[in-house]
Amino acid sequence: MTIRAILGCLLGIAAAAEQDWTQWRGPGRDGVVSAFREPKDWPERLTRRWQVTVGLGHSSPVVAGRRVYLHSRQGEDEVVSSFELETGKLVWADRYPASYQVNPAAAFHGKGPKSTPAASDGRLFTLGISGILSCYDLQTGKLAWRKDF
Numbered sequence: 001m002t003i004r005a006i007l008g009c010l011l012g013i014a015a016a017a018e019q020d021w022t023q024w025r026g027p028g029r030d031g032v033v034s035a036f037r038e039p040k041d042w043p044e045r046l047t048r049r050w051q052v053t054v055g056l057g058h059s060s061p062v063v064a065g066r067r068v069y070l071h072s073r074q075g076e077d078e079v080v081s082s083f084e085l086e087t088g089k090l091v092w093a094d095r096y097p098a099s100y101q102v103n104p105a106a107a108f109h110g111k112g113p114k115s116t117p118a119a120s121d122g123r124l125f126t127l128g129i130s131g132i133l134s135c136y137d138l139q140t141g142k143l144a145w146r147k148d149f
Contacts, residue, residue, distance in 0.1 A: 021063040024116035050088030055079060057112025057129075064119035064138060067091060071126045073098070073112035078128045080117070082141060092141030100130045 018035060025031045055072035062069050068083045078098040082091040100111050115127040123144065124136040131149035136142065 020065065020119070022119040023062060024060055024118075049086070052083065052088055052090075054081065055112065056110050057114070058109065059113040060116040062117050062119050062124075064124075067138070069117050069119060069124055069138075071113045071115070071117050071128070073110075073129070078113060078126075078132070080124070080126050080134065080136060080141075082124075082138075094134075094136065094141055094143060096132070096134075096146075098128050098130050098132055 019033060020027070021033075023029060026033065028034075054070050055074040057072040059071045063085060066085045068085055070079075070081045070083070072079055072081075074095070076097060076099060077095045079093055079095045081093040083089065084091060102109075102111050111129060113126070113129050117124050117126045119125075119138060122138050124138050126134045126136075128134075132146060133149060134146045135144040137144060
């Protein structure tokens, strides 16, 4: 699953750089990890710290304050989740119905979210595949507001 691969890379980057990755392609939206220091010796292979099944989608994970935030689809619901960066333990999750009929021309891409969440000022913003815009409290997962476009 693509999200697992991205999550593995992101965890390595975030842990190595001690830098939050709060939006698509990072703080500067350019994919650059400014605090990264190349190790003298690279390991033969990476060690997986944890793994979770998250569902469908092309949304990238974001990291803020030692937590990983994900937006995916499970069945007919979209799910927004928060996990501890170090352990993968679920901190909070919100699931809501998001009916969506896939255009046959886009069937290959599936029904999952395509938009990466953004974290700012203690809030997490998500935009779902069917136009549902949501705002959550980063720490508690409490829904601040939601607008269905």
